Amino acid sequence: MVVGCVFYLSFNYSKFSVNENMRSGNKKSQLSVYLEAQCGDSTHFLLSQLKPFWLEFIQSERIDFEIIPFGKARCVPVVDDFKRRMGKNFFRCVCQHGPEECLLNQLMNCVIDELYVPERYFPILFCLQGKMSQEEGVRDCLLPSRELPIQRLINCGSTIQGRRLLAQAGDKTASLNPKLSFVPWILVDGVRSVDALYNLKEVLCAKLIPSPRQCNAI
Incomplete structure (x- = not known):
């Protein structure tokens, strides 16, 4: 039985870049990846x-990237009188591969929320993925x-700040239609793509019209 195992990454391109793509007629695509930190498939x-x-x-500035680290985790609000008086949202989260994955x-x-710019946080996320513990990460x-x-x-x-951000990623994951049943769950232009799991470049290059030079090597 294969058990599929998110980070939320979002490219924010400059107004100039977007306008250049619009003027040139270049089509952009959206890639959304829902994953878990310790999932082997992810x-x-x-x-x-x-x-x-x-x-x-x-x-190329032709693709908007989004990564959501949550997967098959669960976060539920913890409500009591003290927390209500504090006016804060507290969450208890359970992750598929255990507490360290959470x-x-x-x-x-937190890295995505703090650094905001993909060029800064992508390399860190690539490094964190698959680590055995937060301490190792x-x-x-x-x-370094x-x-x-x-x-x-x-x-x-x-x-609690990290759990709130994880719960927000959970809300985004819960809004998927159809619902996430495998991790990583990959959307290309809002539609799930199984093929992208095995050949991401080919799938996205087929969407980019006209094709950027990076697609010529396929």
């Missing part, structure tokens, strides 16, 4: 398909950088 797709594709197409999913969502993916707000990211990833 890790394989992210590192063998998405990472090389992103590195090759980052300059911590990694939370950290991924912090050691290997955050500490001198530019990251490391302590703020660590605090976010292990506290």
Whole structure:
């Protein structure tokens, strides 16, 4: 039995870039990937398909990327009188591969929320995917950088702030139609694509009209 195993990434292109694409008649596509930090299928797709594709197409400005780290997790609000008086939303989250996956999913969502710019957070997400623990992720993916707000990211990833962000990713995942039944769940222009799991470049190049030069090597 194959059990499919998100980070929320969103490219925000400059007004100039969007207008250039509109004037030239270049069609853009949307790629949305719903995944989990410790899911083997998610890790394989992210590192063998998405990472090389992103590195090759980052300059094309023809694709909006979105990654949502949640997958088959569950987050439920924790409500009591104290929390209600505090006016804050608290959540209890359970992830498919255990507590460490929740911590990694939370950290991924914190990285996306904090860094905002894909060129900054994509490399970190590629590094975090598949780690055995949040501690390993912090050691290997955050500490080597001198530019990251490391302590703020660590605090976010292990506290209620990270759980709120994970719950928000859960709301986005729950809104899928049809519902997510496998992870990674990949949407191309809003429609699930099984083929993209195995040949992302071919699927997206078929959507890009006219084809950018990066598609010529297929």
